[in-house]
Amino acid sequence: MASAEQLKALVRTIPDFPKPGIEFRDITTLLLDRVGLAGAIDALAASVIGPIDLVAAVEARGFAIGGALAVKLGAGLLLIRKDGKLPGKTIAEDYALEYGTDRLAMHIDAVAPGARVLVVDDLIATGGTALAAVRLVRRAGGLVVGARFIIDLPDLGGTAALVADGVNAVSLMEFEGD
Template identity: 45%
Template structure:
């Protein structure tokens, strides 16, 4: 059995090596960054989670908030390892109780995300997590929802940054620090 990478850069390089690029999906010209090989690999999943846990171990978090849908795959595991709760931020119409919502623009339209009105309290410290940062719209909407409930979003975290789409830059410009494990040039 091989050992887990011990150096942070080795761990990040290893996780990046597992991300599969699917050309021309969901439409011609798009290079889709598929994280399922990372999740499929026991070593890859452990390394991914360990990177986030190491980063946030001493951050005095109250919650990890995950964005629908792939933030739901990573976020609860990280929350469990940090011994904090998990807050789902869902696409509109998916939560069964009283919600607050935030709409945002997409490249070809708009979308809305929502959160339960009692998902967190004023002053709660939260890291917001997803699989990747593209244009940053979903993360900004999640941040707005959490802040509307009074929480302090300490950082946006993702496995992948797509810097050519400018999302991480938009998040930083909004005052939200960003942490990503790796980046891929292009769409």
Template identity: 60%
Template sequence: MKDLKSLIRTIPDYPKPGILFRDVTTLLGDAQGFKAAIAQLAEPFRTIPVDAVAGIEARGFILGGAVADRLGCGFVPIRKKGKLPWKTIGEEYTLEYGVDVIEMHEDAVAAGSRILIVDDLIATGGTAEATAKLIRRSGADIVAAAFVIDLPDLGGLKRLDAMGVKSHTLMAFEGH
């Protein structure tokens, strides 16, 4: 079994100077690594009822879809504003230089359904927090959130924890 952390490519100074971008596409491209990552993301939830996985655009679609298949449940895409074709509900979140909006179809989750949030990485937690708020506004319950990578110095997991959302991560990288 390969060390999954060794399959993450680090790209310095992307998207701006001083940032070390943690690229999961190299993990996704490795068949054994991808399979192992999906198994490890899904494992804590294997015996817990999950009605759907909410995958956050874009790498969360790849990971979330595979986790949903592994758990035998549905999949809900969480997209940037204006990308979904049906009636949507949205949630704003703060970016470094402004505000953005994520959306899901208004009928994507039923009240009382149990949702697992999945994405490739959690940094500041803004998108994950907005996703959690969107799901709760729909009347659904959040089982947890699962990420391949945590950047603990940026505090995203603490932000979710403050909302009462438990999180599962496969690895952490110090720094930004």
């Protein structure tokens, strides 16, 4: 299995994206590496305690991680998308990001009451996206049993916000700053 430092070395930093002053942590280079991708999925799966019914993956990079993790955990995959992208009846949540606002949605009937759900995304920054996903799952009657990320930007406080909301949050690596 790849170590945390080996995985971290596969993440590239793109300065001034999507706007000046932001250091974008790009996991696409990690996803391209078959050993790194497998190591990341194995490490995320190993951090999960107890059965999971659904992995709630947040658009878009969260889909790549969530699909692989759902298969590894023997769970279904719940897609949480930008509002307006899903057919059928949906519920939606507005949220703030570190550089704007957005809205997430999921199918209203996607989560059975009491289902054990793990929220997954590639990165946690301020926590706005993850908290919106948590609120959606809870509104649908699901039990959020945790959240998993490849990258945490701890200086932006997202993990602390999830923990304050009662969510066990685990990331494979941290990058200081924003």
